[in-house]
Amino acid sequence: MRRRLSYATVVSALTAFLLLAGGAAYAGSQLAKNSVGSKQLKKNSVTAKKIKKNAVTTAKIKKDAVSGAKVKDGSLTGANFDVASSSFYHVVHEARGSGTATAGLVQVPVPLDNATYTQPAGRDDFYAGAVDFTFAAGCEGQREAFAFLLIDAVNPAVLTLSEIVAFGRWSDETPGAASKRVSLGSFEVGGVRLQQAAPVNHTLTLAIVGSCESGSGISAANAAVDVLGVK
């Protein structure tokens, strides 16, 4: 027996043991770079835990793979949408003003910044607005204030039916000073600008008129206009 335990026998036996018993584990821990390809991977072996955080980039996702069912309910917000290009009814232009105007029997404009905009072809535009009216204590009795949103007014001092796109009114008989933010709703007599075949430039004017039964003192400030478009 001792005669058989030669150097060759011992080394051969150890080699065979390494190959047969420990070889697989040994080889696994020492796999060469890029040696595990798609063929070596078992189906469904790449589970979520095996994927590195943020490893799934856009290019890895197949076109149309993300359906509504894959999106978590309630997780999408307006920020995910390209609102500017959307056909759906949404605010397409905002005009605001911080100045003040005094109302009388002849209509006057309330300062409004960003009052011009371009209506693109194929979009219907609607209009809404608001303005802060103030009746001074010196404006007594039945007192009324009106706000008109005019579009492309040839003469803003003259009310022209087809130029009115939104309208608001406040009437008050309470004595003393009073203030109220009055909203302008879409004017039902033509309060829309229907789509045209080519873009159209528009100018918006928020004009006010007012009257006191006696005295004076009606002013308006902080004009706001929203243009709402739909395709």
Added chain:
Amino acid sequence: MTMTGIRKHLTYANIVATLAAFAVLAGGTAFAASQLAKNSVGSKQLKGGSVTTAKLKKNAVSAAKIKKSAVTGAKVKGSSLTDGDLEADAPFLKISEEIRQSGNLALPVTVSGDEFTVYPLQSGTYTQPAGRTDSYVGAVDIEVSAECEDPAVVGIVLIDPKNPTKPGTGEIGNIAAFGGFEADGFSPGAKRFNLGAYGGGGGTRAAPPAAINRNLVVSVRARCKSGTGVTVTGASIDVIGLE
């Protein structure tokens, strides 16, 4: 061990055994890797987080690989979703039907008459589907001659009217859109006036339980303080639907 002793052990068996052991220990890596059998690497063999971007093939992540509700808004790029990503009947207000008509129709002009004239539409009918609420806007294109002093023109869109030439008698609830144009000292020429959604009657048609065929009619009335010469050159209606 002396050189003589070493030589004594340099037998064929010893040399082969030594080379075999060397091959296993030193070159075993490459050998084992090139011999990995198909489907031999399973989930257990993969380290957590070992699959990086570079390891994923382009378009490898198909629908079946994405878990339901796995994609949240935070994973969706800002402003990247467009109307095309939404289903056709997404519940947002949008233009559902467009009706267009051109062609000249000279209007009978009166000083104070209430009679309207129907501007014929070749295709004034459409189907309002179940579940969609419709509202209506429009525009009328006119041509006013120099002979018409202080023109005043009114246009309306009626839904399924019985008497479109007399909308003031029993048709108020059928007025869908309304607009007008009047101008003292108006310079003659082409003019468009818009018809806004009418709030005084039945300016909308609420979502029906079953689809309904609708007939839209454009009626126009013109007045001149003196003279004549108002011609309708076109009319447009947009049906704005909300599913």
